[in-house]
Amino acid sequence: MMPDKSAITRAVQTAYSDHAKDTGGANASYIPYLASVDPSLFGVCVVTADGDVFEAGDTGFEFALESISKVFSMTLAMQDVGLREFHDKVGADPTGEPFNSVMAVAMHDNKPVSPLVNAGAMSTVSLIPAESPDDRWEKILDMQSAFAGRKIKLSDAVNDSEQSTNFHNRAIAWLLYSGGTMYSDPMEACEVYTRQCSTLVTTRDLAAMGATVAARGRNPVTGKQVFDASLVPPILAEMTMEGMYTSSGDWAYKVGLPSKSGVGGGILAVMPGTLAIAAFSPPLDPVGNSVRGQKAVAQVAAALNLNIY
Ligand code: DON
Numbered sequence: 508m509m510p511d512k513s514a515i516t517r518a519v520q521t522a523y524s525d526h527a528k529d530t531g532g533a534n535a536s537y538i539p540y541l542a543s544v545d546p547s548l549f550g551v552c553v554v555t556a557d558g559d560v561f562e563a564g565d566t567g568f569e570f571a572l573e574s575i576s577k578v579f580s581m582t583l584a585m586q587d588v589g590l591r592e593f594h595d596k597v598g599a600d601p602t603g604e605p606f607n608s609v610m611a612v613a614m615h616d617n618k619p620v621s622p623l624v625n626a627g628a629m630s631t632v633s634l635i636p637a638e639s640p641d642d643r644w645e646k647i648l649d650m651q652s653a654f655a656g657r658k659i660k661l662s663d664a665v666n667d668s669e670q671s672t673n674f675h676n677r678a679i680a681w682l683l684y685s686g687g688t689m690y691s692d693p694m695e696a697c698e699v700y701t702r703q704c705s706t707l708v709t710t711r712d713l714a715a716m717g718a719t720v721a722a723r724g725r726n727p728v729t730g731k732q733v734f735d736a737s738l739v740p741p742i743l744a745e746m747t748m749e750g751m752y753t754s755s756g757d758w759a760y761k762v763g764l765p766s767k768s769g770v771g772g773g774i775l776a777v778m779p780g781t782l783a784i785a786a787f788s789p790p791l792d793p794v795g796n797s798v799r800g801q802k803a804v805a806q807v808a809a810a811l812n813l814n815i816y
Contacts, residue, residue: 509781510811515553515561518810522786522803523551523563532790532798535770540668541571544772544789550710551803554718555782558727562711569707570787571665573769574606574623574795576651576703577631578750579716581622582734582742583650584631590741596688597622597630599741601748601755606795607675609682617686623749623767625700626679632703633689633696640695647703654716656729659706666705673701708773710787717775717783743779743815752794762805763814774800778813 510518527549535541550566585593598620602611606624619627637643651659680693689696708716719726720743723736746765751758758766764784766776772789774797784807788799808814 509555509557512559512561514811515555515782518807519551519553519561519563521810522806523549525806526799526802527564529799529802530790532792534772534789535791535795538669538672538770540665541771541789544570546790548787548789549799550787551807552710552714552785553782553807554711554714554727556718556722556727556780558718560711560714564710565787566710568787569709570773570789571662571704571769571771572651572706572708572773573704573771574628575713575767575769575773575775576706577623577628578742578746578767578775579650579654580628580631580635580647580703581745582738583646584622584634585738585741586734587636588634590738593634594741596634597627599745599748603753606752607679609679612679612682612686617682618688619683621745621749623745624752625676626683629676629680629693629696629700630683630688630690632700633691633693640691640699643691644699644702647699648706650733651703651706653726653731653733654719655708655712656715656726657712659708659712661702662705662707665707666702669701669705670698673697676701704769710773710785713773713775713785713787714783717777717785720777721779721781721783723780739779743777746777751796754794754796758801762808763816764804764808765815766804768796768800770795772797772800774804776804776808778808779815781813784808
């Protein structure tokens with residue numbers, strides 16, 4: 508059931524003001540650009556499945572999408588190759604290991620198990636049918652834009668920072684190639700994957716992106732059907748299993764909303780059929796999830812009695 512508008516306004520405002528002064532956590536330091544973002548920035552936004560927007564704080568600030576991009580490329584791959592093939596090739600299980608774990612790949616014969624960590628995300632990119640690397644990149648960018656309801660752009664500054672430091676991901680891409688689960692050139696998949704992480708979104712964009720999942724594949728702000736409604740359950744299942752990295756189980760237990768975070772400080776949570784909650788704050792916990800972002804999302808979800816279980 509849709510909470511009433513005054514309750515949503517209050518929940519968003521309170522989650523913002525209760526945590527506006529919080530400190531704790533640290534910006535991601537392994538990507539130079541991310542280390543330089545102002546850690547005091549903080550935004551909270553809800554977009555409903557009817558397209559209403561509620562926001563507080565720095566919701567117009569553009570930050571790096573990072574790992575949240577995995578949800579949109581996964582959707583594209585599910586749509587283009589079909590759910591069965593996608594599941595067979597990329598999987599839907601938590602790895603139980605950090606998002607960039609080499610061990611998680613090595614333990615599974617150099618095959619991915621989840622599209623929402625780096626290995627599976629690169630394999631996912633390689634699966635998207637395309638004429639050329641640029642064509643594959645354009646499809647991914649168009650998908651991000653359709654989800655957000657506005658043209659999403661690459662940040663050259665983020666991308667340069669990431670492409671020049673992504674050696675660990677390149678190693679994972681070669682392991683996958685040796686396991687037979689790279690469906691394009693592995694360095695090309697790694698390069699396109701790195702680009703998809705380097706686009707800029709606002710907290711408002713992120714909430715609209717989530718609301719598109721909440722509204723069964725239809726962007727409630729633009730009215731455009733972005734993907735087929737039949738993909739919603741597997742998208743939400745994947746987000747539940749691995750969307751918050753190694754805290755995904757704890758998050759499901761405590762908050763109960765399928766979610767996805769990124770090391771840029773963004774978090775997106777979806778209450779199917781109802782609304783999406785997005786938050787942004789750069790300092791992360793050791794697992795890689797925004798400290799304040801988690802508090803804000805959890806507080807809005809609790810205040811509105813949203814929990815899929
Ligand atoms: O692969 C990386 O290291 C980043 N471009 C994205 C990382 C992120 O948000 C957490 N990872 N899955």
